[in-house]
Amino acid sequence: MPSSEPRPTIPIPGTTSHTIAPRTGRHSREGTLRYLKAGTGAPVVLLHTVRTQAEHFRSLIPLIADQYTVYALDLPGMGYSEIVPGASYDEPAMRAGVKRLLTELDLHDVTLVGESMGAVLALTTAADLPERVRRVVAVNTYDFRGGIARSSLLARVVVSGVLTPGVGPVVAGVEPKAVVRRILQGGLVDKTALREDYLDELLQVGRRPGYSSVARAVYQSLPSLIAARSRYPEVKAPVHLVYGEKDWSRPSDRQADKELLPAADFTQVPGAGHFIALERPDLLADLLNAVA
Secondary structure: OOOOOOOOOOOOOOOEEEEEOOOOOOOOOOOOEEEEEEEOOEEEEEEOOOOOOHHHHOOOHHHHOOOEEEEEEOOOOOOOOOOOOOOOOOHHHHHHHHHHHHHHOOOOOEEEEEEOHHHHHHHHHHHHOOOOEEEEEEEOOOOOOOHHHHOOHHHHHHHHHHHOOOOHHHHHOOOOHHHHHHHHHOOOOOHHHOOHHHHHHHHHHHOOOOHHHHHHHHHHOHHHHHHHHHHHHHOOOOEEEEEEOOOOOOHHHHHHHHHHOOOOEEEEEOOOOOOHHHHOHHHHHHHHHOOO
């Protein structure tokens, strides 16, 4: 990636940063992918939420690194993965990035852990690569109409502005810190779980050239995340569905996914919202370490 790119500012003890180069030939719209690695043991791959990055799992990684080799991916165009002009950021394109991580690193016996958009990608990647995936933990799947716009009036106004033709790119490129804080806190019951240095990191990433186009494209991709639910019954690996009690999804949304994945384990976390990796990393760690 170009040397002029901003650099991560949040250290995670025991974690190193790596990249995967684009494949040559017809895959010209692929960019370099960045991921964090830590620990030893069977591989666990962490997939972050809309508008975040690998550091979303900063508190979870140290809790599971004694049991797993952890790979936390910056999804295509997000975090410090390369922004490729004209690239797609719909669900199939994002899934292709996850599959690149598993295949380029030749990972097997993988536990896929995704939150929000990452939960959808964990399930669809497992459907595509059954020979590589051991288990899926899908946290607050982001596969229902409205998404983050359900969190607050402010979120609805901002997302509506981002999606509006003409002015949308301008709105996507303007991220006042107070607004971003309030929108993200709309996914938390414990508002203090959004740490100030992490918010600063997200805002720094948001200033990368071209990032506003990526952010807008990701919000525009929600229909493709909803459509991806049709792939859930193809998942052969064991699945654990985890929802925060106060997640943006409604009981009917959760029941619909349970019906598509009737063999899945199901946990509802009392007093937690959409960003469980921020609010209750201990719970996710206990869930993962119990079957390491």
